[in-house]
Amino acid sequence: xxxxxxxxxxxxxxxxxxxxxxxxxxxxxxxxxxxxxxxxxxxxxxxxxxxxxxxxxxxxxxxxxxxxxxxxxxxxxxxxxxxxxxxxxxxxxxxxxxxxxxxxxxxxxxxxxxxxxxxxxxxxxxxxxxxxxxxxxxxxxxxxxxxxxxxxxxxxxxxxxxxxxxxxxxxxxxxxxxxxxxxxxxxxxxxxxxxxxxxxxxxxxxxxxxxxxxxx
Amino acid sequence: xxxxxxxxxxxxxxxxxxxxxxxxxxxxxxxxxxxxxxxxxxxxxxxxxxxxxxxxxxxxxxxxxxxxxxxxxxxxxxxxxxxxxxxxxxxxxxxxxxxxxxxxxxxxxxxxxxxxxxxxxxxxxxxxxxxxxxxxxxxxxxxxxxxxxxxxxxxxxxxxxxxxxxxxxxxxxxxxxxxxxxxxxxxxxxxxxxxxxxxxxxxxxxxxxxxxxxxx
Numbered sequence: 260x261x262x263x264x265x266x267x268x269x270x271x272x273x274x275x276x277x278x279x280x281x282x283x284x285x286x287x288x289x290x291x292x293x294x295x296x297x298x299x300x301x302x303x304x305x306x307x308x309x310x311x312x313x314x315x316x317x318x319x320x321x322x323x324x325x326x327x328x329x330x331x332x333x334x335x336x337x338x339x340x341x342x343x344x345x346x347x348x349x350x351x352x353x354x355x356x357x358x359x360x361x362x363x364x365x366x367x368x369x370x371x372x373x374x375x376x377x378x379x380x381x382x383x384x385x386x387x388x389x390x391x392x393x394x395x396x397x398x399x400x401x402x403x404x405x406x407x408x409x410x411x412x413x414x415x416x417x418x419x420x421x422x423x424x425x426x427x428x429x430x431x432x433x434x435x436x437x438x439x440x441x442x443x444x445x446x447x448x449x450x451x452x453x454x455x456x457x458x459x460x461x462x463x464x465x466x467x468x469x470x471x472x473x474x475x
Numbered sequence: 476x477x478x479x480x481x482x483x484x485x486x487x488x489x490x491x492x493x494x495x496x497x498x499x500x501x502x503x504x505x506x507x508x509x510x511x512x513x514x515x516x517x518x519x520x521x522x523x524x525x526x527x528x529x530x531x532x533x534x535x536x537x538x539x540x541x542x543x544x545x546x547x548x549x550x551x552x553x554x555x556x557x558x559x560x561x562x563x564x565x566x567x568x569x570x571x572x573x574x575x576x577x578x579x580x581x582x583x584x585x586x587x588x589x590x591x592x593x594x595x596x597x598x599x600x601x602x603x604x605x606x607x608x609x610x611x612x613x614x615x616x617x618x619x620x621x622x623x624x625x626x627x628x629x630x631x632x633x634x635x636x637x638x639x640x641x642x643x644x645x646x647x648x649x650x651x652x653x654x655x656x657x658x659x660x661x662x663x664x665x666x667x668x669x670x671x672x673x674x675x676x677x678x679x680x681x682x683x684x685x686x687x688x689x690x691x
Contacts, residue, residue, distance in 0.1 A: 360578075360677060361676075361677035361678075361680065362576075362578050362673060362674065362677050365677070371682075374649040374650050374680060374683070403650075403680075405649065405650070406650070429655075433590040433621065433656065434590050434619075434621070434622070434656060435654075435655040435656045436652055436653065436654055436655060436675075436678070437652065437653040437655060438651075438652055439645075439651040439652060439653060440649065440650060440651045456678075457578060458578065458674050458677040458678045459652075459678040460577075461576060461577035461578050461581070461674040461678070462577075462652070462672075462674045462675040462677070462678035462679070463678070464577070464590060464619075467590070
């Protein structure tokens, strides 16, 4: 069920920016749709997959060091419905976290899932997570990820933005949408890259257009 | 599976417009999320539910005369996956039509579903539809409905728009989005009402805000 979305970790559109304002070199903007997924901590990995087990690489992701893992779990929501084959993205983190689209969340029974940046998990709901070797009761960590853009300091200088700013992303085409709340996340190891979820990608018809613009 | 979305035919936000430009009376804008659904023609109704059967009212919808019916079907997509409990909206139409969100469409295997206004079905894909009394092979009629606004002529005058124009809908809140391709559909029997699908409602977090504005 819905395996397509799980397998389609990334649907990608790349846009070349022309150099402007004499601030070159011009970065390439890549926009990706992330399907629902989990990030797992060492302690939860031990229970779900067995003590000392490690995530194994299914596919490398765009940001260096990040990967879709072969390992998958099942999430059981408050309405006693479940989503199986929920893929884990590596590497492991300090705290487990699950990112759902609202479509997933509503189906599972999370009617008021908070919109959060990754890692900001205080007060978010939990769920029962089943792995092949064991089950955990996650106390918190279920979020709808806020749409965001990763960039390095040179790219931030190109756009004239700083950590914590918000930008807009205009997507053209027949279902054209402008996302007005793109959180800016700057890290020297990052590549210019907007992350949206599957609801956002499907709302704007991301697969239908390359007329995409990141706007300060 | 996903029954919530099927049952949740409408998620509704109403916004009072202040009178402006001396063009009152000020209309109330209602924004609704339509879950996937079918419109059925007489001939297909006969096969799916039996000769001469009629749709029965489950719930009246916002536009006068329109209703969610008790009758439901199953759609089988090209990837041999299916969605059951697909609700029919009445009254009957001249041609059967099924409106899916891209999330539904991708799951079923429609990777390039056209974005169309209702009734504009030439060249759209078909599917096998199962009812309690029989099965049809719909030759065409599966679309992702284009986001649109219904209004009557007085409301059109208030906004200064005409049939076929496009407007924008700005939705505020933590997942704020501006929809740039809202098709204007004017009919004397209509009430001011934006129809979006569940992907669009979930992308913008329609349930999270009343800061909504329809813009010429």
